[in-house]
Every structure is written in C-alpha cells, then in structure tokens.
Amino acid sequence: MKLDLELPPVQGPMTHIENRTFEELRIGDTASLARTLSYKDIELFAIMTGDVNPAHVDEAFAQSDMFHKIIAHGMWGGALISTVLATQLPGPGAIYLGQSLRFRRPVGIGDTITVSVKVTAKDAEKHRVTLECQATNQRGEVVISGAAEVIAPTEKISRERVSLPEVKLLEKGRHYRKLIEKTRGLEPLRTAVVHPVDAHSLLMVVEAAKANLIRPLLVGPEARIRAAAGQAQLDLTPYDIVSTEHSHAAAAEAVALARERKVQALLPGSLPSDELMHFADSQPGLRTDRHMSHAFALDVPSFPRPLLLTDAVLNGSPALEEKRDIVQNAIDLAHAIGISAPKVAILSAQETVTPKLQSTLDAAVLCKMADRGQITGGVLDGPLAFDVAVSEEAAKMKGVLSAVAGRADIFVAPDVEAGNILVKQLEYFAEAQVAGLVLGARVPIILLSRSANALAHLGACALALLLTHYHRLPE
Numbered sequence: 325m326k327l328d329l330e331l332p333p334v335q336g337p338m339t340h341i342e343n344r345t346f347e348e349l350r351i352g353d354t355a356s357l358a359r360t361l362s363y364k365d366i367e368l369f370a371i372m373t374g375d376v377n378p379a380h381v382d383e384a385f386a387q388s389d390m391f392h393k394i395i396a397h398g399m400w401g402g403a404l405i406s407t408v409l410a411t412q413l414p415g416p417g418a419i420y421l422g423q424s425l426r427f428r429r430p431v432g433i434g435d436t437i438t439v440s441v442k443v444t445a446k447d448a449e450k451h452r453v454t455l456e457c458q459a460t461n462q463r464g465e466v467v468i469s470g471a472a473e474v475i476a477p478t479e480k481i482s483r484e485r486v487s488l489p490e491v492k493l494l495e496k497g498r499h500y501r502k503l504i505e506k507t508r509g510l511e512p513l514r515t516a517v518v519h520p521v522d523a524h525s526l527l528m529v530v531e532a533a534k535a536n537l538i539r540p541l542l543v544g545p546e547a548r549i550r551a552a553a554g555q556a557q558l559d560l561t562p563y564d565i566v567s568t569e570h571s572h573a574a575a576a577e578a579v580a581l582a583r584e585r586k587v588q589a590l591l592p593g594s595l596p597s598d599e600l601m602h603f604a605d606s607q608p609g610l611r612t613d614r615h616m617s618h619a620f621a622l623d624v625p626s627f628p629r630p631l632l633l634t635d636a637v638l639n640g641s642p643a644l645e646e647k648r649d650i651v652q653n654a655i656d657l658a659h660a661i662g663i664s665a666p667k668v669a670i671l672s673a674q675e676t677v678t679p680k681l682q683s684t685l686d687a688a689v690l691c692k693m694a695d696r697g698q699i700t701g702g703v704l705d706g707p708l709a710f711d712v713a714v715s716e717e718a719a720k721m722k723g724v725l726s727a728v729a730g731r732a733d734i735f736v737a738p739d740v741e742a743g744n745i746l747v748k749q750l751e752y753f754a755e756a757q758v759a760g761l762v763l764g765a766r767v768p769i770i771l772l773s774r775s776a777n778a779l780a781h782l783g784a785c786a787l788a789l790l791l792t793h794y795h796r797l798p799e
Contacts, residue, residue, distance in 0.1 A: 342480075343414055345477055345478055355408050357439055360434065360435070361431055370397070393430075408439055409472060416483065420472070421473045425457070426470055440458055451475055456471055500623050500757065500759065503630070503790065504786045510790075512539050514539045515539065515540055515587060515588065515589040515770075518578045518593055521545060521551075521594045527556055527558070535782055538591070543565075566581075576603050589785075600769070610767070615650070618635050618763070618771060619653065619657055620637075621760065621761075631735065632657060632733060634653070634735070636743030640740045651736055655699070658734060666703070670687035670704060670706025670707055670736045671706065672684045675709060682738075684706075690706065708729060712724050713735060717730070757779060759781070761791065
C-alpha cells in the first residue's frame with residue numbers, strides 16, 4: 325500500500341484555529357468532534373503505525389474473531405481525543421502530558437464516534453489542566469473513557485487552519501494477486517524456460533514454480549544454468565534441464581518442444597525476446613490461423629480494474645487484417661481472466677473518422693466487422709482518443725455517446741510505437757506494473773518488460789495458465 329498525496333481544491337474561505345488560554349478555561353468547559361469510521365481510516369492508520377493486526381485489516385480473520393467484523397485500532401479513537409485537545413480545548417500551544425484510556429466497546433466500519441473532552445481541574449501554579457475524555461457511538465454507548473493532563477497555553481493563538489493534502493491509498497499489485505488467486509486448483513503449466521543463465525531469471529522461475537503456476541523445464545547451456553543457480557543459492561534438483569550449446573539452440577529447442585506438445589508455454593530467460601520470437605514466428609507448427617500479437621495486462625494502482633493493452637510489442641504497423649486478429653486475441657484473453665463481455669477501445673488521436681488519419685478508418689472498419697460477426701465476444705467502439713476511453717467525464721464534455729467510453733477493458737493501439745509509448749508512460753508516470761503474453765500461437769509465450777518485478781512475473785504466468793485453461797474448456 326502506498327500513500328499518494330494530492331492537494332484538494334480550496335472550497336470557501338479558510339477557517340481559523342484558536343486556542344483557549346489557561347486564564348480563559350473554566351471548570352466544565354467542553355469541546356467535541358464527530359467522525360464516521362471508514363475502511364480507508366483503518367488502512368491509513370495501519371500504514372502510518374505499521375499495526376497490521378488481522379482483526380483490523382483481514383476480513384476473513386475478523387469474521388472468525390470475537391467481534392465477527394473488522395474493528396478500528398483502539399488508538400484511532402485515542403488519536404481523535406488528541407485532535408480535540410490540540411485544536412479546540414485548550415488548542416494550539418497546549419502540551420500533552422499524559423493520558424489514561426479504557427476501551428469499552430469495539431468500533432466498526434460505519435460507526436459514528438463523538439469524542440468529547442471536559443475540563444475537570446486546574447492547577448494555577450503549573451498551568452496544568454485535567455480533562456475528562458469520552459467517546460460515544462451513534463447509539464450513545466461509551467466506547468472509550470479516560471482522562472488527560474495538559475499544560476495549557478498562556479498566550480492567545482489564532483491561526484489560519486492549514487489545508488491538508490488529500491490522501492489516496494494506492495495498493496500496488498492487487499489485480500495481479502486476484503489473477504493468481506483465480507489459478508488455485510489448476511494444474512501448473514509445463515513451461516520451457518529458454519536460456520535462463522542468470523540469477524534473476526532463475527529466481528523468477530523458482531518463485532513461479534513455488535506458486536504452482538508453472539512446472540519449469542530449463543532449456544540452455546547446463547553449465548551456465550547451474551553456475552547461475554549457485555550464484556543465487558538455488559536448488560535445481562526439482563527441475564529438468566535440456567542442455568543446449570547456446571541461446572539460439574535453446575530457442576530452437578524450446579519452440580520444437582512446444583510444437584510437439586511437450587510443453588504448454590514458453591518463457592524467455594536471459595535471451596532477448598526477439599531472439600525467441602524469431603524461432604516462434606518462423607518455424608512451422610507453432611503458428612495458428614491467426615496472426616500472433618502481444619497483450620499487456622496492466623495493473624495500475626489508481627485504476628479500479630485491470631486493463632489490457634495491445635499491441636505494444638510485436639506488430640509494428642499492422643494492416644487491417646492483422647488488427648482484426650490483434651483485437652480477437654485480446655478479447656479471448658479478457659474472457660480467460662473473467663471479463664465476459666470486454667469493452668474494447670480502438671485508440672486514435674480523435675473520435676471522428678477522417679481519411680487523413682488511417683487509424684480512424686481502421687477503427688471504424690473494425691467496429692463494423694464486430695457488427696458483422698467477424699470479431700466476437702466483445703463490445704467495440706472507435707476511433708476513441710485515450711482520454712475518452714478512460715474517462716466518462718471526458719466523453720460527456722466531447723459529446724461522445726458510447727458504451728465503451730470511460731469503461732474500456734481493452735485498449736487497442738494504432739501501432740506499436742503508440743502502444744509502447746503508452747505502456748512506458750503508465751509504467752513510469754502511473755506506477756503501473758506490466759505483465760504480458762504473446763497470443764495467437766499454439767502455446768502462450770510469456771513476454772514481459774525487462775523492468776518487471778516478481779509480482780508482474782507471477783501475474784504473467786497466471787495469465788498464461790488461465791488462458792490455457794480457457795482454451796481447454798468445451799465451447
């Protein structure tokens with residue numbers, strides 16, 4: 325989980341925060357605030373304190389706990405008491421000396437807590453003030469009681485209330501974790517790992533094997549593979565090795581194994597992806613009646629659902645027939661990960677069709693092909709600019725009426741340059757993780773960005789497993 329801070333727009337005049345000096349305080353003076361607990365409050369408190377007690381953050385555990393629900397950290401309510409003391413009574417300039425608290429009842433999500441403090445004693449010599457503290461829920465039940473001691477300010481302070489940034493909680497990798505969870509119970513894929521002669525490649529392979537996503541067959545120079553395993557302190561005993569002389573031979577052997585149905589997926593190790601794709605694309609038996617294409621499954625922390633982007637790797641300037649296969653391949657992948665009727669945005673620089681921009685003509689034809697049943701299983705619209713594809717508000721402002729605008733699951737780039745630039749922008753500006761597959765071959769080819777982390781590797785292996793399982797299902 326990551327905190328992303330964004331300043332909210334100013335709404336109305338700034339309010340002031342003002343204290344009450346020791347001389348102004350009277351026995352019986354009170355102050356209070358009310359706050360409704362949300363899960364975001366719980367997450368934020370856990371992030372700031374590191375308290376990840378499952379009673380607070382794990383729904384399944386909490387259901388079996390004594391309260392049968394997620395509850396707030398006790399000190400969340402204690403922090404609200406501190407807020408009243410620091411901002412209202414006595415307010416700025418007060419020094420917090422001590423606090424006693426008794427937690428009487430749990431606070432659950434949706435409970436509205438009213439925190440109040442009341443002056444009960446004053447020590448004129450030391451300017452110390454004792455306050456009774458209490459928090460009640462919406463039913464009037466006391467959830468926290470106690471007392472606080474502070475040194476009250478002696479000088480009047482009145483300041484403009486500071487405008488705090490808005491906090492957004494971004495959870496990296498949540499979509500990939502859901503993909504991996506979907507594979508539970510499925511038989512792992514027998515996967516040819518091509519030329520894994522460095523420690524990083526082998527570590528990723530072993531992690532995927534431990535996650536029960538793949539059963540690796542290591543293809544490459546055996547001595548170099550074992551040397552890399554020694555460097556990474558990995559035990560290769562559970563894995564078979566097919567020894568080859570060099571990377572070219574490893575790529576050719578792996579493709580042959582896939583052609584002979586001895587492996588169910590291919591995964592490049594240390595060799596460049598285009599070296600493997602040269603053999604996959606040129607040798608007979610691995611191609612199908614469709615053009616091969618690549619799709620990235622993007623896990624964007626700020627976006628509520630996974631996104632597929634195609635093709636940002638293989639097809640440079642695809643013709644219309646190739647684009648038809650690119651779209652259909654991506655739709656099939658969307659079905660495999662559980663999107664039954666994916667919305668497909670055919671991207672261009674604008675929403676109107678014009679002969680001056682070939683991508684707009686292609687988009688219009690692709691949509692008509694879908695109307696005629698030449699592309700099936702998805703809802704297509706295009707041409708659409710990227711802002712319209714991701715934002716319903718942008719679509720309304722531009723007057724675009726579309727079932728896809730703002731709700732797209734699949735983005736179809738006009739060419740590899742545009743797709744690749746978009747992927748890199750999302751990766752580096754939006755902190756997206758990228759996991760990818762080559763589609764349209766007899767077996768999925770797991771092809772990732774070189775900067776992909778361990779979770780993206782697992783996500784890509786999960787994609788391959790789900791796609792293979794999908795193609796096995798009876799129609």
